[in-house]
Amino acid sequence: MLTQIVTFLIFFAVIGCILYGRRLIKTEKVDAVFGNPERALGGTHWVIVGSSFLLLVWLYYSWDIAKGFYPKSANELCQVAKVNDSLLGLKYQFPINERELKSTSQIKQENRNLALISNEIQNSGDLNDQQKTILVDFVNRTNQLIPLLTNEDLLENETKQEINNITGKINLLTENFQKPDYPFETKQELNERLKAANEEGGWGITKVNAGSGSIENTIEVPLIPATNRGLKFHTAAQELNLISDEFFKLRNHNPEFKNRIKEIKDEIKVYRKDLNDSEEVASTYAKNIVKIARRIEFASIYPPNALDAMQNAIVKFDNAQIKIQGGLRFIDIFLFPAGTIVASGPSCSEQGSGRWLPKPSDTFNKFILMSKPSVGYKDIPLLWIKMVDISYMVGFILPDWIADILPGEYPVHNKDGTVKQNFKGAVLKFVTGEFKLLKLPVPYGHIWDSFMRVFLGLILGIIIGVPLGLFMGLNRFAKGFFDPLIELYRPVPPLAWAPLIISVLGIDNTGKIFLLFMVSLSIMIISARAGASGTQLSKIHAAHSLGASKKQILRHVIFPNSLPEILTGIRVAVGMCWGTLVAAEFLAGTTGIGFVENVAKKYFQYEVIWITIFIMGMLGLLFDVTLRKLIDKYIPWRGKG
Numbered sequence: 001m002l003t004q005i006v007t008f009l010i011f012f013a014v015i016g017c018i019l020y021g022r023r024l025i026k027t028e029k030v031d032a033v034f035g036n037p038e039r040a041l042g043g044t045h046w047v048i049v050g051s052s053f054l055l056l057v058w059l060y061y062s063w064d065i066a067k068g069f070y071p072k073s074a075n076e077l078c079q080v081a082k083v084n085d086s087l088l089g090l091k092y093q094f095p096i097n098e099r100e101l102k103s104t105s106q107i108k109q110e111n112r113n114l115a116l117i118s119n120e121i122q123n124s125g126d127l128n129d130q131q132k133t134i135l136v137d138f139v140n141r142t143n144q145l146i147p148l149l150t151n152e153d154l155l156e157n158e159t160k161q162e163i164n165n166i167t168g169k170i171n172l173l174t175e176n177f178q179k180p181d182y183p184f185e186t187k188q189e190l191n192e193r194l195k196a197a198n199e200e201g202g203w204g205i206t207k208v209n210a211g212s213g214s215i216e217n218t219i220e221v222p223l224i225p226a227t228n229r230g231l232k233f234h235t236a237a238q239e240l241n242l243i244s245d246e247f248f249k250l251r252n253h254n255p256e257f258k259n260r261i262k263e264i265k266d267e268i269k270v271y272r273k274d275l276n277d278s279e280e281v282a283s284t285y286a287k288n289i290v291k292i293a294r295r296i297e298f299a300s301i302y303p304p305n306a307l308d309a310m311q312n313a314i315v316k317f318d319n320a321q322i323k324i325q326g327g328l329r330f331i332d333i334f335l336f337p338a339g340t341i342v343a344s345g346p347s348c349s350e351q352g353s354g355r356w357l358p359k360p361s362d363t364f365n366k367f368i369l370m371s372k373p374s375v376g377y378k379d380i381p382l383l384w385i386k387m388v389d390i391s392y393m394v395g396f397i398l399p400d401w402i403a404d405i406l407p408g409e410y411p412v413h414n415k416d417g418t419v420k421q422n423f424k425g426a427v428l429k430f431v432t433g434e435f436k437l438l439k440l441p442v443p444y445g446h447i448w449d450s451f452m453r454v455f456l457g458l459i460l461g462i463i464i465g466v467p468l469g470l471f472m473g474l475n476r477f478a479k480g481f482f483d484p485l486i487e488l489y490r491p492v493p494p495l496a497w498a499p500l501i502i503s504v505l506g507i508d509n510t511g512k513i514f515l516l517f518m519v520s521l522s523i524m525i526i527s528a529r530a531g532a533s534g535t536q537l538s539k540i541h542a543a544h545s546l547g548a549s550k551k552q553i554l555r556h557v558i559f560p561n562s563l564p565e566i567l568t569g570i571r572v573a574v575g576m577c578w579g580t581l582v583a584a585e586f587l588a589g590t591t592g593i594g595f596v597e598n599v600a601k602k603y604f605q606y607e608v609i610w611i612t613i614f615i616m617g618m619l620g621l622l623f624d625v626t627l628r629k630l631i632d633k634y635i636p637w638r639g640k641g
Contacts, residue, residue: 453512
């Protein structure tokens with residue numbers, strides 16, 4: 001129901017915004033000339049159209065629209081796929097989906113193989129004339145086996161009768177299949193089937209273990225028929241499997257063929273036994289001739305018109321099952337783009353864009369489950385709130401050496417086994433957080449861990465990189481001294497540093513934050529240096545002429561003029577930090593978005609992978625939108641001369 005509502009809202013939003021935009025173009029007076037950035041401001045309705053278009057494409061190509069409007073369509077297509085899978089082997093024997101009879105193809109192939117081996121024997125320099133004569137005779141006699149199978153006069157009555165029986169079964173199935181009450185299910189059987197279908201769940205349902213609270217699995221396509229039409233195809237597929245097995249067990253082996261092939265195999269066996277070790281080439285050719293004879297023996301080769309009635313019966317059933325599908329075929333064509341539901345034996349799966357592109361409804365459902373602390377992902381939620389004592393935060397922020405530098409000694413226990421606290425000991429307990437005060441709500445989870453790593457790495461890079469960049473842009477010594485150091489490590493990809501930094505600093509937050517600090521530091525230094533060195537001299541001269549000091553020039557002229565470059569550098573650094581963090585969490589980590597994606601990749605959990613991608617995109621967008629607002633507020637002159 002939710003998918004249907006969202007789909008309708010998207011259509012109305014797109015149509016409404018397009019009509020509003022067209023009306024706005026006609027009524028709005030635009031004074032700005034072409035190229036003026038003012039012409040690009042506003043346009044919220046086009047943002048809605050673009051976002052709605054992306055969501056609509058996702059809904060359509062993930063087959064969520066099909067799931068929302070026709071929730072049982074995948075189950076019915078699964079049963080149809082079972083029929084097509086059962087028919088595939090039978091149809092393969094006839095010029096239905098192929099260009100020619102399977103018998104014709106096999107005969108042509110074995111004739112080519114026999115001609116090729118005969119030519120190799122005659123032109124071989126490793127065989128004497130006697131060996132060539134014997135081997136060519138074996139080839140010719142093997143070639144003469146094929147007419148014994150294709151001659152209608154040699155086809156046994158028993159084989160004819162079995163072919164007619166199989167054809168009759170197909171015709172009977174076609175007749176029954178078209179009846180409304182097929183497969184003649186009793187009321188009790190109907191209730192049991194519907195109960196089993198309900199217990200199995202729907203299309204793409206996520207199961208949660210009630211005991212552990214962990215996500216168990218997602219049913220890709222329900223297998224038990226949930227509708228009468230689905231049951232009809234399911235039962236027909238089972239009957240077709242039995243018919244197909246019966247046909248492929250059948251062999252067109254008349255007595256003369258059996259005698260001839262037995263003679264050839266026995267004679268070749270004796271011939272190879274009499275050969276010595278120096279006659280390995282002749283033995284190999286004889287062995288290959290036996291292989292061809294065996295392929296002819298086990299091939300389904302029949303006289304050219306012996307299976308015409310069976311072919312007509314299969315075509316008749318195929319037409320009937322296509323007709324019975326009815327509107328399901330149009331659902332498959334229009335609502336299952338770039339693929340369909342396919343069957344492999346008794347199981348079914350999505351084949352196409354719906355397989356690797358998770359449905360928004362399933363993705364949202366799994367996101368909610370992974371956000372709950374009772375479910376989470378690897379026992380940790382994506383994002384939640386927990387109550388943490390202030391002492392924990394104090395102990396995390398304050399270093400222990402604050403207590404160490406105080407005069408005096410830490411308390412020592414008395415001879416009665418008690419410890420009397422002193423001022424130095426009390427300070428140590430305070431800086432290590434060993435006290436109880438009050439609890440505050442604090443976010444935690446995979447998203448929060450990744451967010452804080454990026455935020456801390458970025459902040460450290462800004463705090464150190466911006467002053468150093470400004471210093472390098474204004475001072476010859478700073479530029480000459482630090483430039484080689486920066487340019488030495490800046491071109492190296494962050495992932496090249498990751499193994500070394502993680503090995504030295506460990507797999508906890510310290511190594512990851514330091515790696516992100518290295519990434520953001522070089523970007524911020526380059527941005528700040530470019531901003532400082534790009535300040536217009538006329539503004540600096542004007543400030544000098546007005547009697548400004550160096551600090552005033554730096555604060556009121558150089559730094560404001562560097563802000564556009566600095567903020568642009570921060571936007572670039574955010575993207576680089578996210579990419580580096582995910583890779584670092586791939587390499588080593590027990591929490592974070594990259595860790596979640598890495599584990600999901602191993603178990604082919606496509607919904608989880610797309611959730612992580614969406615989260616990274618949204619967090620990156622959050623950073624970027626925040627920076628845009630800062631740019632608009634604090635440097636409104638940017639791009640205006």
